[in-house]
Amino acid sequence: MAAPVELRTGRLRLRAWRPADREPFAALNADPEVMRHFPAPLTRAESDAAADAIAAGLARLGWGLWAVEVEGEGGAPFVGFVGLSVPAFAAPFTPCVEVGWRLAREHWGKGYATEGATAAVGFAFGVLGLDEVVSFTVPANRRSRAVMERLGMTHDPADDFDHPRLPEGHPLRRHVLYRLPRGRWSP
Numbered sequence: 001m002a003a004p005v006e007l008r009t010g011r012l013r014l015r016a017w018r019p020a021d022r023e024p025f026a027a028l029n030a031d032p033e034v035m036r037h038f039p040a041p042l043t044r045a046e047s048d049a050a051a052d053a054i055a056a057g058l059a060r061l062g063w064g065l066w067a068v069e070v071e072g073e074g075g076a077p078f079v080g081f082v083g084l085s086v087p088a089f090a091a092p093f094t095p096c097v098e099v100g101w102r103l104a105r106e107h108w109g110k111g112y113a114t115e116g117a118t119a120a121v122g123f124a125f126g127v128l129g130l131d132e133v134v135s136f137t138v139p140a141n142r143r144s145r146a147v148m149e150r151l152g153m154t155h156d157p158a159d160d161f162d163h164p165r166l167p168e169g170h171p172l173r174r175h176v177l178y179r180l181p182r183g184r185w186s187p
Helices: 019-030 044-061 112-126 142-150
Strands: 012-015 065-070 076-085 098-103 132-137 174-181
Touching: 012 076, 012 112, 019 044, 019 076, 019 098, 044 065, 044 076, 065 112, 076 112, 098 112, 112 132, 112 142, 132 142, 142 174
Parallel strands: 098 132
Antiparallel strands: 012 065, 065 076, 076 098, 132 174
């Protein structure tokens, strides 16, 4: 087990998960708007299981999907997660490391996803020494795609794929893939 690394930005602290994070995490996972581009909102049990898995991965590796808190005046102790993960499915672009985020709706539009993801990508290239970071979502998820583009990631339609964990014909099965090679990263 590695001690989880903590990342800080101008406004955010990306940190290990705490038991107090479970309640607000369950609330954001139950929000139909937050979960619009996922198969379904999560039940409390599903959300708690996800939090446990995320926290265990962070403890095991020292990096992963960090809990995000907003520091300073008007701060918030937990707004969601931002970080790095290794997709647990086979696709033409795996194995890889993905940068991802999920924030409570009241914290959208404040630049937190981009700010936190910038720190996570910097960690991926600077500390982990990765050659590439990817991110993916459904084509209709314009908000996340905009974050990917602000990070400098690029989309090639030839890389788009059908998510293997969703059945044939599912409306969210098709995904777009964005890539960021280390040589194109400019923090």
